[in-house]
Amino acid sequence: MEGPGHRERFLMEKPVYLDYHATTPLDPRVLEAMLPFFGRRFGNAASRSHRYGWEAEKAVEQARRQVAELAGATAREIVFTSGATESDNLALKGAMEAYRSRGNHIVTMATEHKAVLDTVRRLERMGARATVLPPEPDGLLDLGRLRGAIQPDTVLVSVMYANNEIGVIQPVCEIGAICREKGVLFHSDAAQALGKVAVDAAACQADLMSFSAHKMCGPKGVGALYVRRHPPVRLAPQIDGGGHEWGMRSGTLNVPAIVGFGEACALCAAEMAAEAARVGGLRDRLKARLEAELPGVYVNGSMTRRLPGNLNMSFRGVDGEALLLSLPDVALSTGSACTSATVEPSFVLAALGVGRDLAHSTLRFGLGRFTTEEEVEYAARRVIESVRKLRVLAPV
Numbered sequence: 111m112e113g114p115g116h117r118e119r120f121l122m123e124k125p126v127y128l129d130y131h132a133t134t135p136l137d138p139r140v141l142e143a144m145l146p147f148f149g150r151r152f153g154n155a156a157s158r159s160h161r162y163g164w165e166a167e168k169a170v171e172q173a174r175r176q177v178a179e180l181a182g183a184t185a186r187e188i189v190f191t192s193g194a195t196e197s198d199n200l201a202l203k204g205a206m207e208a209y210r211s212r213g214n215h216i217v218t219m220a221t222e223h224k225a226v227l228d229t230v231r232r233l234e235r236m237g238a239r240a241t242v243l244p245p246e247p248d249g250l251l252d253l254g255r256l257r258g259a260i261q262p263d264t265v266l267v268s269v270m271y272a273n274n275e276i277g278v279i280q281p282v283c284e285i286g287a288i289c290r291e292k293g294v295l296f297h298s299d300a301a302q303a304l305g306k307v308a309v310d311a312a313a314c315q316a317d318l319m320s321f322s323a324h325k326m327c328g329p330k331g332v333g334a335l336y337v338r339r340h341p342p343v344r345l346a347p348q349i350d351g352g353g354h355e356w357g358m359r360s361g362t363l364n365v366p367a368i369v370g371f372g373e374a375c376a377l378c379a380a381e382m383a384a385e386a387a388r389v390g391g392l393r394d395r396l397k398a399r400l401e402a403e404l405p406g407v408y409v410n411g412s413m414t415r416r417l418p419g420n421l422n423m424s425f426r427g428v429d430g431e432a433l434l435l436s437l438p439d440v441a442l443s444t445g446s447a448c449t450s451a452t453v454e455p456s457f458v459l460a461a462l463g464v465g466r467d468l469a470h471s472t473l474r475f476g477l478g479r480f481t482t483e484e485e486v487e488y489a490a491r492r493v494i495e496s497v498r499k500l501r502v503l504a505p506v
């Protein structure tokens with residue numbers, strides 16, 4: 111089986127992939143672990159009467175332990191889902207419904223992923239009240255502001271672990287302590303954090319936590335929701351059926367994907383510390399190169415509380431879309447979410463108070479397990495050339 115070391119043996123592939131926040135390559139070792147479950151080991155993990163079922167169930171339970179181990183949970187607290195979007199939906203809708211007698215108020219942040227924000231909007235349409243807290247200019251949540259927002263009828267606080275645009279890591283353990291003290295539930299979307307930084311759901315007193323395999327070199331279409339057992343968290347299921355996953359999420363388990371998710375977690379557990387140091391070093395080098403060669407560049411979000419593989423940078427006087435178009439050999443994204451008709455600047459940057467012009471001049475770099483020094487050097491060179499050229503040819 112090949113480790114990350116195999117990357118040196120290939121020529122640099124184009125376009126260079128620097129969009130690890132959108133998704134990550136499947137680690138070949140994860141693929142290897144999954145393959146038998148597409149073939150001979152095809153059983154349904156819920157079949158109790160024969161070896162095919164037992165084998166599948168055994169593999170699922172091993173994966174459950176592997177996910178739990180990395181997340182600071184016990185296996186019984188891991189509910190497999192189709193990904194972090196579904197986990198966020200189940201956490202928010204499931205808790206608001208189950209605890210309706212306690213109240214109908216939810217607290218979240220303006221920089222959350224759409225899987226949380228759109229779910230909150232839906233809950234509001236169904237009668238809930240929501241408080242959406244702004245971040246500080248560095249992207250972090252002010253804890254005093256959080257305390258002030260929690261009211262007698264607050265059921266749930268949902269604050270993400272690490273942001274998918276600016277990589278900023280929230281003070282999750284401090285938030286957990288405040289929520290416990292106030293007697294409200296705490297959910298955190300940890301899709302970008304698990305496998306990149308040390309996550310400990312139990313120690314941070316989270317009640318619910320969302321994970322996604324494809325953000326950590328695992329397969330797409332699988333994730334999990336951590337649901338605390340001590341003290342127990344009740345959830346109203348959002349998918350009813352055969353009663354799988356302790357009745358919280360019915361449907362035949364996607365065994366190959368779950369096995370891959372488990373293997374991805376085991377690899378992160380073994381390699382995360384070294385990988386974070388290596389990837390963080392590459393990111394710092396990319397940042398230093400761009401800052402040394404280009405005037406008018408600004409990093410968005412805290413540099414001290416940040417994912418090692420994230421760099422979100424604005425380039426004054428350059429249109430971000432034009433910059434991307436001039437970089438066909440580098441797979442990147444802008445900070446902006448593009449809708450079909452208009453290009454709106456990123457709502458995350460807007461929440462940080464970044465002006466429209468600068469927000470429109472932003473690139474998000476996402477580095478990860480298979481990113482090489484050579485790729486970073488190449489990307490830096492191409493970005494520097496393009497920014498210089500566009501500043502002369504098409505000044506904004």
Ligand SMILES: *Cc1c(COP(=O)(O)O)cnc(C)c1O
Nearest residue numbers: 193194195223225274301302322
């Ligand atoms: C990618 C992502 C999601 C969605 O995860 P899926 O598994 O693709 O549904 C949710 N939240 C955050 C922070 C993400 O980065």
